[in-house]
Amino acid sequence: MPFEKVDLFVIGGGSGGVRAARIASGHGAKVVVAEEYRMGGTCVIRGCVPKKLLVYASRFAHEFEDAAGFGWTVPEPTFDWPTLIANKDREIARLEMAYTSNLERAKVAIVKERAVLEDAHTVRLVTSGMRYHAERVLIATGGTPHHGADIAGLEHVISSNEAFHLPELPKRILIQGGGYIALEFAGIFAGLGSDVTVVYRGDNILRGFDEDVRAHLRIEMEKRGIRIITRQTVTDVEKVDRGYCVGLSDHKSFVVDRVMFATGRSPNIKNLGLENVGVALGETGGIAVDEHSRTSVPNIYAVGDVTNRINLTPVAIREGHAFADSLFGGKAIAVDHDDVPTAVFTEPEVGVVGLTEVHARASLARVDIYKTSFRPMKATLAARDTRSFMKLVVDGTTDRVVGCHIVGPEAGEMIQLVGIAIKLKATKAQFDSVMAVHPTAAEELVTMREKAASYHQEAAE
Numbered sequence: 001m002p003f004e005k006v007d008l009f010v011i012g013g014g015s016g017g018v019r020a021a022r023i024a025s026g027h028g029a030k031v032v033v034a035e036e037y038r039m040g041g042t043c044v045i046r047g048c049v050p051k052k053l054l055v056y057a058s059r060f061a062h063e064f065e066d067a068a069g070f071g072w073t074v075p076e077p078t079f080d081w082p083t084l085i086a087n088k089d090r091e092i093a094r095l096e097m098a099y100t101s102n103l104e105r106a107k108v109a110i111v112k113e114r115a116v117l118e119d120a121h122t123v124r125l126v127t128s129g130m131r132y133h134a135e136r137v138l139i140a141t142g143g144t145p146h147h148g149a150d151i152a153g154l155e156h157v158i159s160s161n162e163a164f165h166l167p168e169l170p171k172r173i174l175i176q177g178g179g180y181i182a183l184e185f186a187g188i189f190a191g192l193g194s195d196v197t198v199v200y201r202g203d204n205i206l207r208g209f210d211e212d213v214r215a216h217l218r219i220e221m222e223k224r225g226i227r228i229i230t231r232q233t234v235t236d237v238e239k240v241d242r243g244y245c246v247g248l249s250d251h252k253s254f255v256v257d258r259v260m261f262a263t264g265r266s267p268n269i270k271n272l273g274l275e276n277v278g279v280a281l282g283e284t285g286g287i288a289v290d291e292h293s294r295t296s297v298p299n300i301y302a303v304g305d306v307t308n309r310i311n312l313t314p315v316a317i318r319e320g321h322a323f324a325d326s327l328f329g330g331k332a333i334a335v336d337h338d339d340v341p342t343a344v345f346t347e348p349e350v351g352v353v354g355l356t357e358v359h360a361r362a363s364l365a366r367v368d369i370y371k372t373s374f375r376p377m378k379a380t381l382a383a384r385d386t387r388s389f390m391k392l393v394v395d396g397t398t399d400r401v402v403g404c405h406i407v408g409p410e411a412g413e414m415i416q417l418v419g420i421a422i423k424l425k426a427t428k429a430q431f432d433s434v435m436a437v438h439p440t441a442a443e444e445l446v447t448m449r450e451k452a453a454s455y456h457q458e459a460a461e
């Protein structure tokens with residue numbers, strides 16, 4: 001069978017690969033994308049998008065309860081999981097079609113097959129056996145959930161992939177992990193009415209986030225009835241009559257209807273033929289790349305979660321776009337991975353950008369901390385016991401705001417905008433010069449006058 005020649009062969013039809021393909025084609029390149037599962041990748045098919053739809057669903061419970069304080073009488077609401085899942089699936093199918101048609105409009109060829117590398121320029125489709133000669137190859141195969149050590153009964157454990165397709169809402173669920181996915185799903189299931197237990201191996205959830213954020217979120221999640229067990233791991237899972245019996249390292253056990261692990265994701269590097277061509281891996285297990293996403297093989301590039309840099313969809317999209325502009329558009333662009341804003345869609349939400357207090361104190365000579373905790377206005381009439389939290393981390397030498405940490409409603413929306421100010425190197429004085437929008441929660445970001453703490457080197461003043 002003759003080889004088809006292409007300028008760019010992209011392996012993986014997720015956020016990074018699709019963006020790279022579309023932009024490269026726009027620059028005149030002949031491009032093929034291979035995807036073995038569904039177009040759109042993790043974010044669209046079984047990640048950010050369906051997750052956010054479930055988050056929306058879960059928040060109605062509080063809305064119904066809170067309505068009473070505002071004079072509404074809401075009949076006892078009922079919830080139907082199959083309706084939610086069917087509607088979510090319809091929306092995901094629509095988005096998958098949109099991804100496909102956008103690529104087709106951009107004149108990118110799509111092959112729905114697994115592709116592997118035979119040598120630096122030869123890509124083979126596994127099912128059809130067809131081969132391509134590619135001038136350049138982009139690996140954008142993303143990541144996959146990993147469950148850690150092989151404990152007894154691991155076959156009973158689900159990941160977020162299966163959580164999106166459960167036939168029924170579990171009455172009781174135990175989730176292992178203390179990161180994004182564990183906590184987001186804890187909020188989803190608790191909001192929808194499940195009894196939720198989170199088991200985390202460390203001292204407190206959300207390792208790597210600001211200590212105040214970690215403490216505040218834990219309290220708020222516990223107020224919503226989520227049981228958070230720290231310094232424990234799941235040691236075994238046994239199928240029993242009434243569900244699954246989950247053993248913990250302290251020898252306690254729980255019987256639940258579902259056991260989910262959200263213990264991180266590994267780069268999808270297996271059986272791609274990387275060893276055939278000598279593509280090197282980095283220390284974190286992802287494909288090693290330079291600032292232009294180039295691997296150790298000069299014509300092979302990699303973007304997104306498979307590189308295990310910052311595993312967020314917008315980062316993968318930026319990397320894919322920069323790759324295509326650099327290689328096919330004649331403008332060499334390196335992605336700036338500093339000060340990436342991010343949100344955790346827990347209940348309440350978390351939004352953060354820049355340095356935590358601990359990181360700032362470790363890297364800056366002077367650090368000023370401003371923080372506030374307050375009851376959101378809506379909670380007053382609703383008589384809901386909840387507080388929001390905001391913190392600004394300021395470089396005491398330059399007055400630049402170097403970090404912002406928010407826990408509360410719409411934290412994700414707020415942090416996107418604060419991210420602009422931080423990227424523009426705004427100072428605390430410039431934050432303060434902005435007129436407040438009243439009454440909002442975000443106004444606190446421009447009205448925090450009193451320093452909560454001030455540090456010079458290691459010693460607190």
Ligand code: NDP
Pocket residue numbers: 147148149176177178179180181182184200201202206207233262263264265310311312342343344345
């Ligand atoms: P995270 O890395 O965020 O969290 C993994 C959690 O599992 C951590 O608490 C970790 O503990 C714990 N863990 C890891 N290995 C084990 C083990 N062997 N036994 C017990 N616990 C373990 O990964 P997630 O799976 O939650 O999410 C993957 C990535 O996807 C995120 O890092 C993020 O980049 C992205 N994501 C982003 C979202 C968003 O932007 N809103 C939403 C969902 C995912 P420890 O902290 O001690 O290492």
